[in-house]
Amino acid sequence: MKQSKKIAFVAGVASLALLATGCSSSSTAATGAEGSDATLTFMSTEPKSITPQKEPGSQIGMALCANLMEVNSQSQKLEPLAAKSVTSQDAKVWDIELQDGWTFHDGTPVTAHSFAEAWNATATGSNAWQGNGTFVSFKGYEELNPTDGSKASTEKLSGVEVVDETRLRVTLNAPNADFPKLLSTNPTCPMPESAFEDLDAYEQSPVSNGPYKFISWDHNQQVVLEKWDGFKGAEGFSGGADKLVGKIYTAVDAAYTDMTAGNLDMIRNVPATMVDKAKNQLGEQALYEVETASKQQTLQIPEYVEELKSPALRRAISLSIDREAIAASLLKGHAQTSDSLVPPSLGSYVSGSCADCVFDPERAKKILAEDGGFDGTLIIESNSASDQQLVQALTKQIQDNLGIKVQLKPTLGTELSERRNSQKLDGAVFGLWGWSYMSPDQYLSQYETGGDGNTVTGYSNDKVDKLLRAARAEMDEAKAAKLYTEAEAIIVEDLPAIPLFIPTDYGLQSQCAQLNDVQGDLQYYRAGYGC
Structure with a gap:
């Protein structure tokens, strides 16, 4: 029988390389001039949800969550983040070990149960969370998503086993060599036990384990996030701003008007019809072109x-x-x-x-x-x-x-x-x-x-x-x-x-914002602060 390759992603080597490079300009400027509050504002639409599992594409959700795996914006490589290692012999059964000592924003520990319970809830079709499809390949997904309209026969993915407080074993329906990449997506974020006590309340004030913590959501106005001192991820997984404010707009034209008036720092997915106008009014330095066409x-x-x-x-x-x-x-x-x-x-x-x-x-x-x-x-x-x-x-x-x-x-x-x-x-x-x-x-x-x-x-x-x-x-x-x-x-x-x-993917940035792309996408929470 042909020996299968072992797929392994292990934390450690990448971290050492990052430590050797020293601090970037974004971290040295993080507190702003004379210790002032370093706040960056970005364009958002009114979120349907700000929890990562319910709205996977949300920039707010991305800022709140630290995934098991993530692409480092400095190395541009997929690396373990909340995970210590992700390994498999056959790409079907995967062993995941968590980093030691990680907590949620409220100080409670991030455990294997934190991931398993969040995955079970997201994979349950009756919850109607948008991240549900991420778990299609997990063993037990069909039981949580009956196609005949009947009630699910279980509350858990049979393919997710909690080995102990820091280890998970995941069995897929079929081999998937992309599985470590899937662990870098928002629907696979963990949730604390307190979330399940009152999911409606949690929705309005989510607690997670990412580089930014939730402060407030003024509906149809803005969402405010604050840098979390307890985040243990390397610099390539976070930005330089002390505070992020997602200002809510119904159209990009209104956001652009605010940027020209100096009231907004960042816009992503800039329409091509706006690019030349922005170049003329804001200058070449305001345009950020993403390198990878994704x-x-x-x-x-x-x-x-x-x-x-x-x-x-x-x-x-x-x-x-x-x-x-x-x-x-x-x-x-x-x-x-x-x-x-x-x-x-x-x-x-x-x-x-x-x-x-x-x-x-x-x-x-x-x-x-x-x-x-x-x-x-x-x-x-x-x-x-x-x-x-x-x-x-x-x-x-x-x-x-x-x-x-x-x-x-x-x-x-x-x-x-x-x-x-x-x-x-x-x-x-x-x-x-x-x-x-x-x-x-x-x-x-x-x-x-x-x-x-x-x-x-x-x-x-x-x-x-x-x-x-x-x-x-x-x-x-x-x-x-x-x-x-x-x-x-x-x-x-x-x-x-x-x-x-x-x-051609463009972002717009103010003088204070320093946008960084990650394999073809702009993420506001990884922006540097340059003022």
Whole structure:
């Protein structure tokens, strides 16, 4: 029998390297001039939740939580954080040992039970926490998420065993070499025992173990976080500000106005239509360009919207969009056209894998006519807080070039998120997708039956499912990438999502803010303080 490789991530070596480098400018300036309070403000929308397990993409949740694994912003490598080690012989059964002496913000110890209980609650379908899909691969997930509408037969993931206070053993349904990366995502954060005494109260004042602790949430106004002195993570896992204030806006234009007036320090995911204006008004130094292109704009099409089920219609829609023209004119060169379901920064990317992601309106009309035409109205839902000019341009092109009725439906981000996750969309949905960790699986698992993010489209294909499972089990990254490529080739035939653009990802920073990106994403809580 072939001996399997042992996958191991152990704390220690990386920490020594960090200690040897000394302090960064962000730490020396952390208290600000003459000991003044070093406060950085950033743009936020009104959170649906600020607990990491309920709203995994929340920058506030990220600041509150220290994951078992995390990418160090200085080394750009995945390293143990709350974990001491994460090891496996077969990528299916994983042993996790925790760091010694870590506590929550309230001083109570972080134990193996803290993770296990949080995972059980998040994986329980009836709780309807957004991070639920993260645990699809855990043994026992199906029992916590019955598909027939019945009540769950258990309250715990059978694949999560608490060995003792500092050790966990996790058994997956199938091997997954990306498992240590998954442990760097917000849904895998721990929760203290006190959280389960009153989850509603905890929601309004969460306690976690990350670099920043919760201070206050003034709904529709701001969320305030404060640097926590008890955080034991290295400098690459935290920022330089004493205090973070998430100021709440309903649109990026209002946030930009505040930044030009000197009332805001940081904006991420800056729309391409705003970049040149910001460069002229705020100066080149205010723009921060993320090095790794990790994000993609797509038009996702739910399988449950009956009138949009035809792959021919989807191909026609894709062919009716002049991506090059939009990228050059409206987006002013701050985006590249997308021709794949994964971005070019990933190893499985193949140029032109989406053959219908070119502009050919005559072919589009012919395909649609041969398919029987389309007499209804194509509804495109989107987040009203961003990219409205881009969505309007797409709507007009599809309508003009394909000759069908198209209706734009902008919605507040929290409502749109709820509609996506509960399968209540009325049509296609425009959105920005990025990875939580660097892997093709972060994009393609959306198209696996029951996979993380699959609720949006509901797409299902047995061949795709088998290929994605095989790719996860493959410890050789090159071989895994080939399997992901094969899976994508099948998916693009059906186009459950239409690739549009890979935006050049910009952040805006004030003189005091020093943004840092982590493998293609900006995180406010890791910003330095330069005043």
